[in-house]
Amino acid sequence: MKKINAGIVGGAGYTGGELIRLLLNHPFAEISFVHSNSNSGNPLHKVHQDLIGETGIRFTGELSDDIDILFLCTGHGEAKKFLEKNNIPPHIKVIDLSNDFRLTANAFFHTTYTGIESEVVTRYFVYGLPELNKAQIQQAQNIANPGCFATAIQLGLLPLAKAGLLNEVYTTGITGSTGAGQGLANTSHFSWRANNIQAYKTLTHQHLGEIGQSLLQLQPNSNIDLSFVPWRGDFTRGIFISSTLHCDLEQAALKQLYNDFYAGHHFVCVSEEPIFLKQVVNTNKCVIQLEKVGSKLVVHSAIDNLLKGASGQAVQNMNLMFGIEEAAGLRLKAAAF
Amino acid sequence: MKKINAGIVGGAGYTGGELIRLLLNHPFAEISFVHSNSNSGNPLHKVHQDLIGETGIRFTGELSDDIDILFLCTGHGEAKKFLEKNNIPPHIKVIDLSNDFRLTANAFFHTTYTGIESEVVTRYFVYGLPELNKAQIQQAQNIANPGCFATAIQLGLLPLAKAGLLNEVYTTGITGSTGAGQGLANTSHFSWRANNIQAYKTLTHQHLGEIGQSLLQLQPNSNIDLSFVPWRGDFTRGIFISSTLHCDLEQAALKQLYNDFYAGHHFVCVSEEPIFLKQVVNTNKCVIQLEKVGSKLVVHSAIDNLLKGASGQAVQNMNLMFGIEEAAGLRLKAAAF
Amino acid sequence: MKKINAGIVGGAGYTGGELIRLLLNHPFAEISFVHSNSNSGNPLHKVHQDLIGETGIRFTGELSDDIDILFLCTGHGEAKKFLEKNNIPPHIKVIDLSNDFRLTANAFFHTTYTGIESEVVTRYFVYGLPELNKAQIQQAQNIANPGCFATAIQLGLLPLAKAGLLNEVYTTGITGSTGAGQGLANTSHFSWRANNIQAYKTLTHQHLGEIGQSLLQLQPNSNIDLSFVPWRGDFTRGIFISSTLHCDLEQAALKQLYNDFYAGHHFVCVSEEPIFLKQVVNTNKCVIQLEKVGSKLVVHSAIDNLLKGASGQAVQNMNLMFGIEEAAGLRLKAAAF
Amino acid sequence: MKKINAGIVGGAGYTGGELIRLLLNHPFAEISFVHSNSNSGNPLHKVHQDLIGETGIRFTGELSDDIDILFLCTGHGEAKKFLEKNNIPPHIKVIDLSNDFRLTANAFFHTTYTGIESEVVTRYFVYGLPELNKAQIQQAQNIANPGCFATAIQLGLLPLAKAGLLNEVYTTGITGSTGAGQGLANTSHFSWRANNIQAYKTLTHQHLGEIGQSLLQLQPNSNIDLSFVPWRGDFTRGIFISSTLHCDLEQAALKQLYNDFYAGHHFVCVSEEPIFLKQVVNTNKCVIQLEKVGSKLVVHSAIDNLLKGASGQAVQNMNLMFGIEEAAGLRLKAAAF
Structure with a gap:
C-alpha cells in the first residue's frame, strides 16, 4: 500500500510537534515536509528536542504539491490566511487544527487555484469530531479539527443531547499548560504556574460556539444553556471536565445510553470506576464517568489536550478520510505516571 | 501581658504541625505542650522536620491542666472521644479542628468533670467562622473550627446569602494533597497524584452540612441547593473554588455587597483582578473575585487549606476568644511562588 | 511469523505495568498471562487504570508453561525465590528485572526441574545491557536486566572505560518517584515529595556493584573509584546523571569516542545540544551530552527509569534474544511535555 | 525605637518582591519607597499579587533621600550603573543583591556626590555572608549580598576551609525557577520546566568566583579546585547541594567542626537526620548534613534561594548593620509542604 504523504504547516508549534511524533510512527503515512519559516533548514530536533535520533527531516520554508493531505497547525486566524496566500491544489485534503472553520457559518472557504488554468475552488470543512460525524468525515475533503476543551466537553454530553436531555449544564474544566x-x-512562566490554579475566560471561552453547535445538531430546537468555567492547571498535558445537570434518568439507564452511543467508537471508554486525568495522558483516548446523586447527574470526562484534543484527533480524522483503520498510528503507550 | 498557654492534642498531624508553626511565632501565645502518644519524647522536628533549630519542645504523652486553651487536632470522630476520655477542666477553652461539633445538632457536649468534686460540664461549640460569627466567637468558650472546603465555599457565598440571593449553586473546588x-x-502516592486530577465525593462531600447550615443562618427559610464537585489537585496547599449561579444583581452592586459584608474582616480581600491560588498559599487570607456574565454570576475564592482552612483560622478564633488582635501571629509571608 | 508468547510475573507493580503497556502494542509478541496473586481474577485495568479499553486480559494466580519467555517483575530477592518455588521448564527463557542475578557472582542459578523426569537445570544470567553485551544477549537464555541508575550511569561512562580513561568519577543522579x-x-507521599529534593543512599547505592563490574569488564585491572550521590526528584519518570572526572582528551576526540562506541546502538544518542530529562521520558532512549572545561569532563546522561531503565530494556533484550529487530515495539512517542 | 527607613530599587522583580514581603512584617523597619520605573504609580499588588490587602504602598519612579538604607534589587550590572547615575547621599547604607561588588577586585565604588557641595564618595562593599563576615558586616556601610548558589555551597564548605581540609571538591546543585x-x-516556560531537569553553565557558573574567594579567605594559600555542576530543577523555590570530597576526619570530628563553626549562627542547622529541600523553603535557614563513607565526605546543604539566598540574607545583613537582633523579621513560618 502506498503511504499517505502528509505535509505539515506550522510544524514548530506544540500541535505540529505532536503531529510529527505521531506521523513518524504511523504505519500508513509518512511526512513529506514540515513547514516552518522561522526554522527553515534546521533539523526537527532543534525545536522538538525529543526527536533527536528519530528522523533526518528538516524544517523547510517551501511547500510541495506532492502530498495527499495538508495539516494546518498554525494559530487561530492563520489557517484561513495561509489558504488564501498559498496555491494549494484542490486534490490535496486539508485538516485544519485551528478554529477558523469550525462553525458552520465559517465552514465554506472559496479561493482561486492557479494550475494550468485558474479554477475557483470551494472547500467545505466538516467538523471533525469522529464520535459525532464519522460518516461525513469518511467522505470529507476538508476537516475542521475540534478544540481541546470542546472535544472533552462534547464527549461528555453528546449522548445526553442525542436523548434530548440537556437543558442547563454547569461545567468546570481544567487544562494543562500546553493548551495555551x-x-x-x-501565565506560562513556571514560577507562576507551578502549584497554582486560576480561572480564565469565565463563561466566555471561545469553544462555547462549537460545543453549542454540536449539541444542537443532536438535540435540535432546544434551549441548551452551558455555563463553562475553565481553569488553568499546574500540569502540562490533559483536560479534566466535570459537568453537572438535572437529569431524571437513573444510573443504569444512563450507562446504557452512553454505552450505546459510544459502541464502535474505539477511543471513548465509559468507566465504572472513578476516572482520573493520567489514565489518558499521552493517549488518544477519552474516559468518561457518570455519577448520579439525587436528581443531579455529574459527567466527568478526560482527554489529552494535544492528542484527542488536537493532533491525535487530526490523525484519527486522516485515518477515516483515507479509509484506513481508525486507530492506526494511535495505539499509544500511556505515560501512566 | 501574660501569654496564652496553649496545649495541642494530635500534634503530629498536618494541622497540628501547622498550628505549632504558628504558635511558635505568636506574640501573645506560647505552647505549653504538644501531645502525641506515638511520638512521645521525640523532639518536634523528628516529625515536623522544618522545625529543626526552632524549638526544644518535645512531644509528650501527658496532658497538663495548666493551660488556657486546648487545640484538638485529632481526626474526625476522635475529638469527641478525647473529651470523653480525658478529664479536661471546665475553665480550659477548647478549639476543635475536626468536624465533630460543627453542626448545631452536635454542638452541645456533656461530660462529668472530676476535680475536687464531680461536676457536670456542658460545652457548647460555636461554629468558628469569624466572618460569619465574630461576636459569638468573642464570647465563646468552645469553638468548632470549620472545614477547609467549607470555609472557602462559604466565604464566596455568605454575602449572597445575607442578601437572600441564593437558590441553585453549582460549585467546583480543587484541593491540595495536605487536605487529605x-x-x-x-491517592496520596506521588507517582499517582503528580500531574493528575480526579473528582471524589461528587455531590456528597461531608462539608455540605456545615455549608448549608451557615447559608441558612443568613438566608433562613430558603431552598438553597448547592451542587459541589470536589477535585483532588496536584499541589500540596490550597483550595480554589468557582461557584456559578443565576443572579440579577449587576457587577457594581455585587461588588458593593461583598465589600460591605467583608468590611472589618482583615483576612478576606475582594479582588478586581483575576485571582489565583498562590496569592494566598502560606497565608491566612481568602481572596474572592466576582465575574458577572449575562444573568450568571461566578464567584471564585481561594484559601490555604491548612491556614484559613484549618490551623490559621483556629488561631484567628483563639485571638478573638482572648480579646487580642484578630491578626496576631497571622501576618504571614506568602510563599508567592 | 508466530508471535513470541510472554508470561509476566509480578504484573501488578510499576515495571510489570510498563511491560504490559509495551507488549500489548508489540508487533511480534503477545501476552500469554499476567501473574499476580493478590489481583487474581481482576482485569488489568483495575490496577493499571490507563489500560481501560485496551485489553480483556485478567490477572491470574496460575502459571502456564505454554510461553516462550517469562519476565520476572518481582521485587529484589523475590525473583530467585520464585524460580526456586516454581517448576519452570528449561526451554522457557527468563528475563529478570530485579537485582538477583546481575553480579557475576550470582549469575548462575541451579534448580531441579520436574518434567516427565527430573533434571538439574542451570540457568546463567547474562547482564542485559545491550550496548555492552549485545552479542551475549543474542545468545542468552536468561537475562539479568540492569538497574535504572546503573543503566544511566554506565551508558554515560562505557566509552571512557573502553578507552581506559576512568579513574576517579564523581556522579550525581536524580530519579523520579516511580524508581522507588x-x-x-x-518519601513517596505527595505532600512530602512535591517540590522537594533529598539525597539518599549516599555513596552506598546498591547499583554500584553492577556499575563497577561493567566498567571493569571494559577497563580491566584498573582502579576505578565511583562516588555516586543519588537524589530523590519531584517528578515521576526519568533519571538524569552528571558525572565529573579528570580527562585529557579534547572535546572532538571525546565526541568521536562516543559516536564510535554507540554506532549501531539505536537507543543511545550523543547530543551536541544541552540535553534535558523530558527528551527521553516515555521513550526507550538514552541521551548523552559531553562537556569539557579545562581538564575536567562532565558527562550528562538521561533515561526513562521505567523504560530504558527497566521494562523497555527488558523488551529490547527480548528482541535481541529472539533475533527480531532490536527496536520492535519500542518506537514510542515521547511525552515531550 | 525609630524604625529603619528602607528604600527598594528594582522592586518589581522576584528579589524585590520578597524583600517587600519581609520588610512589611519587620518589627524594626519600614518601607519608605519601592522604586520601579515601569510600574510607577501602580499598587504593589499589581505586580506582587499576594500583597493584595497588605499595604497601600505604590511603586514610584522617584527616589527619596529620607532613608537609612537602600536595597538594590536590580539585575547584574545594573546596580553599579544605578549608583553612577543617581546621587545617593553618603550616609545612606546600601545593600546590593546583584553580583556587581562581590569580588574584592570590585568592592570599591567611587563616585561624586553632589550635596550642598560636591564630594568624592568611596563605598566599600563587604561581602555579606554573616556566617563568614559577621564582624565586618556589623561595621559595614555597604554590603554585597552573596549569590544564592554561592551561599548554599559556601555554608556547606566553610568549616572545612577553616580547618584547611579542602582540596578537590565535586559539587552538584539544583535550583528552583525563581533563581532565574x-x-x-x-527554560522558564512551564511546559518545558515541569517534570524536567537540565544541567547548565557546567563548571562555569558565575558564582564560582565569590565561592573561591571566601574559601581562600579561610584556607589561604591553598589550591582548592571546585567542580560545580548546576541543574535546573522543576520547582520554584530552593537550592539543594551535595559536595563530595576526600576527607580524613571521622564523622564525629566533622560534626564537632561544623557545630563549633556555626555556634552562634542562628540560621544554620547541622542535622543528624537526612535533610531535604522543603525543610527550609520559605525560611531564612540553611540545613546541613554530613555523610562520611570510607574516605569520602559528602556535605549536603539546602536553602531557599530567595531568602537565605537573596532577600532574607539582605535583611539579615541589615539587622547586623543596624545593631538589631539578627533574626528580626526573619522568623518565618516554613511552607513545610
Missing part, C-alpha cells in the same frame, strides 16, 4: 501553546507569557 | 492528611494512600 | 516502586512510604 | 528571575525564556 508555546508562547511565553506570565 | 498525612495518611498513606494510593 | 508503588509501595507507600513517607 | 521573572524573565520569560524557553
Whole structure:
C-alpha cells in the first residue's frame, strides 16, 4: 500500500510537534515536509528536542504539491490566511487544527487555484469530531479539527443531547499548560504556574460556539444553556471536565445510553470506576464517568489536550478520510505516571 | 501581658504541625505542650522536620491542666472521644479542628468533670467562622473550627446569602494533597497524584452540612441547593473554588455587597483582578473575585487549606476568644511562588 | 511469523505495568498471562487504570508453561525465590528485572526441574545491557536486566572505560518517584515529595556493584573509584546523571569516542545540544551530552527509569534474544511535555 | 525605637518582591519607597499579587533621600550603573543583591556626590555572608549580598576551609525557577520546566568566583579546585547541594567542626537526620548534613534561594548593620509542604 504523504504547516508549534511524533510512527503515512519559516533548514530536533535520533527531516520554508493531505497547525486566524496566500491544489485534503472553520457559518472557504488554468475552488470543512460525524468525515475533503476543551466537553454530553436531555449544564474544566501553546507569557512562566490554579475566560471561552453547535445538531430546537468555567492547571498535558445537570434518568439507564452511543467508537471508554486525568495522558483516548446523586447527574470526562484534543484527533480524522483503520498510528503507550 | 498557654492534642498531624508553626511565632501565645502518644519524647522536628533549630519542645504523652486553651487536632470522630476520655477542666477553652461539633445538632457536649468534686460540664461549640460569627466567637468558650472546603465555599457565598440571593449553586473546588492528611494512600502516592486530577465525593462531600447550615443562618427559610464537585489537585496547599449561579444583581452592586459584608474582616480581600491560588498559599487570607456574565454570576475564592482552612483560622478564633488582635501571629509571608 | 508468547510475573507493580503497556502494542509478541496473586481474577485495568479499553486480559494466580519467555517483575530477592518455588521448564527463557542475578557472582542459578523426569537445570544470567553485551544477549537464555541508575550511569561512562580513561568519577543522579516502586512510604507521599529534593543512599547505592563490574569488564585491572550521590526528584519518570572526572582528551576526540562506541546502538544518542530529562521520558532512549572545561569532563546522561531503565530494556533484550529487530515495539512517542 | 527607613530599587522583580514581603512584617523597619520605573504609580499588588490587602504602598519612579538604607534589587550590572547615575547621599547604607561588588577586585565604588557641595564618595562593599563576615558586616556601610548558589555551597564548605581540609571538591546543585528571575525564556516556560531537569553553565557558573574567594579567605594559600555542576530543577523555590570530597576526619570530628563553626549562627542547622529541600523553603535557614563513607565526605546543604539566598540574607545583613537582633523579621513560618 502506498503511504499517505502528509505535509505539515506550522510544524514548530506544540500541535505540529505532536503531529510529527505521531506521523513518524504511523504505519500508513509518512511526512513529506514540515513547514516552518522561522526554522527553515534546521533539523526537527532543534525545536522538538525529543526527536533527536528519530528522523533526518528538516524544517523547510517551501511547500510541495506532492502530498495527499495538508495539516494546518498554525494559530487561530492563520489557517484561513495561509489558504488564501498559498496555491494549494484542490486534490490535496486539508485538516485544519485551528478554529477558523469550525462553525458552520465559517465552514465554506472559496479561493482561486492557479494550475494550468485558474479554477475557483470551494472547500467545505466538516467538523471533525469522529464520535459525532464519522460518516461525513469518511467522505470529507476538508476537516475542521475540534478544540481541546470542546472535544472533552462534547464527549461528555453528546449522548445526553442525542436523548434530548440537556437543558442547563454547569461545567468546570481544567487544562494543562500546553493548551495555551508555546508562547511565553506570565501565565506560562513556571514560577507562576507551578502549584497554582486560576480561572480564565469565565463563561466566555471561545469553544462555547462549537460545543453549542454540536449539541444542537443532536438535540435540535432546544434551549441548551452551558455555563463553562475553565481553569488553568499546574500540569502540562490533559483536560479534566466535570459537568453537572438535572437529569431524571437513573444510573443504569444512563450507562446504557452512553454505552450505546459510544459502541464502535474505539477511543471513548465509559468507566465504572472513578476516572482520573493520567489514565489518558499521552493517549488518544477519552474516559468518561457518570455519577448520579439525587436528581443531579455529574459527567466527568478526560482527554489529552494535544492528542484527542488536537493532533491525535487530526490523525484519527486522516485515518477515516483515507479509509484506513481508525486507530492506526494511535495505539499509544500511556505515560501512566 | 501574660501569654496564652496553649496545649495541642494530635500534634503530629498536618494541622497540628501547622498550628505549632504558628504558635511558635505568636506574640501573645506560647505552647505549653504538644501531645502525641506515638511520638512521645521525640523532639518536634523528628516529625515536623522544618522545625529543626526552632524549638526544644518535645512531644509528650501527658496532658497538663495548666493551660488556657486546648487545640484538638485529632481526626474526625476522635475529638469527641478525647473529651470523653480525658478529664479536661471546665475553665480550659477548647478549639476543635475536626468536624465533630460543627453542626448545631452536635454542638452541645456533656461530660462529668472530676476535680475536687464531680461536676457536670456542658460545652457548647460555636461554629468558628469569624466572618460569619465574630461576636459569638468573642464570647465563646468552645469553638468548632470549620472545614477547609467549607470555609472557602462559604466565604464566596455568605454575602449572597445575607442578601437572600441564593437558590441553585453549582460549585467546583480543587484541593491540595495536605487536605487529605498525612495518611498513606494510593491517592496520596506521588507517582499517582503528580500531574493528575480526579473528582471524589461528587455531590456528597461531608462539608455540605456545615455549608448549608451557615447559608441558612443568613438566608433562613430558603431552598438553597448547592451542587459541589470536589477535585483532588496536584499541589500540596490550597483550595480554589468557582461557584456559578443565576443572579440579577449587576457587577457594581455585587461588588458593593461583598465589600460591605467583608468590611472589618482583615483576612478576606475582594479582588478586581483575576485571582489565583498562590496569592494566598502560606497565608491566612481568602481572596474572592466576582465575574458577572449575562444573568450568571461566578464567584471564585481561594484559601490555604491548612491556614484559613484549618490551623490559621483556629488561631484567628483563639485571638478573638482572648480579646487580642484578630491578626496576631497571622501576618504571614506568602510563599508567592 | 508466530508471535513470541510472554508470561509476566509480578504484573501488578510499576515495571510489570510498563511491560504490559509495551507488549500489548508489540508487533511480534503477545501476552500469554499476567501473574499476580493478590489481583487474581481482576482485569488489568483495575490496577493499571490507563489500560481501560485496551485489553480483556485478567490477572491470574496460575502459571502456564505454554510461553516462550517469562519476565520476572518481582521485587529484589523475590525473583530467585520464585524460580526456586516454581517448576519452570528449561526451554522457557527468563528475563529478570530485579537485582538477583546481575553480579557475576550470582549469575548462575541451579534448580531441579520436574518434567516427565527430573533434571538439574542451570540457568546463567547474562547482564542485559545491550550496548555492552549485545552479542551475549543474542545468545542468552536468561537475562539479568540492569538497574535504572546503573543503566544511566554506565551508558554515560562505557566509552571512557573502553578507552581506559576512568579513574576517579564523581556522579550525581536524580530519579523520579516511580524508581522507588508503588509501595507507600513517607518519601513517596505527595505532600512530602512535591517540590522537594533529598539525597539518599549516599555513596552506598546498591547499583554500584553492577556499575563497577561493567566498567571493569571494559577497563580491566584498573582502579576505578565511583562516588555516586543519588537524589530523590519531584517528578515521576526519568533519571538524569552528571558525572565529573579528570580527562585529557579534547572535546572532538571525546565526541568521536562516543559516536564510535554507540554506532549501531539505536537507543543511545550523543547530543551536541544541552540535553534535558523530558527528551527521553516515555521513550526507550538514552541521551548523552559531553562537556569539557579545562581538564575536567562532565558527562550528562538521561533515561526513562521505567523504560530504558527497566521494562523497555527488558523488551529490547527480548528482541535481541529472539533475533527480531532490536527496536520492535519500542518506537514510542515521547511525552515531550 | 525609630524604625529603619528602607528604600527598594528594582522592586518589581522576584528579589524585590520578597524583600517587600519581609520588610512589611519587620518589627524594626519600614518601607519608605519601592522604586520601579515601569510600574510607577501602580499598587504593589499589581505586580506582587499576594500583597493584595497588605499595604497601600505604590511603586514610584522617584527616589527619596529620607532613608537609612537602600536595597538594590536590580539585575547584574545594573546596580553599579544605578549608583553612577543617581546621587545617593553618603550616609545612606546600601545593600546590593546583584553580583556587581562581590569580588574584592570590585568592592570599591567611587563616585561624586553632589550635596550642598560636591564630594568624592568611596563605598566599600563587604561581602555579606554573616556566617563568614559577621564582624565586618556589623561595621559595614555597604554590603554585597552573596549569590544564592554561592551561599548554599559556601555554608556547606566553610568549616572545612577553616580547618584547611579542602582540596578537590565535586559539587552538584539544583535550583528552583525563581533563581532565574521573572524573565520569560524557553527554560522558564512551564511546559518545558515541569517534570524536567537540565544541567547548565557546567563548571562555569558565575558564582564560582565569590565561592573561591571566601574559601581562600579561610584556607589561604591553598589550591582548592571546585567542580560545580548546576541543574535546573522543576520547582520554584530552593537550592539543594551535595559536595563530595576526600576527607580524613571521622564523622564525629566533622560534626564537632561544623557545630563549633556555626555556634552562634542562628540560621544554620547541622542535622543528624537526612535533610531535604522543603525543610527550609520559605525560611531564612540553611540545613546541613554530613555523610562520611570510607574516605569520602559528602556535605549536603539546602536553602531557599530567595531568602537565605537573596532577600532574607539582605535583611539579615541589615539587622547586623543596624545593631538589631539578627533574626528580626526573619522568623518565618516554613511552607513545610
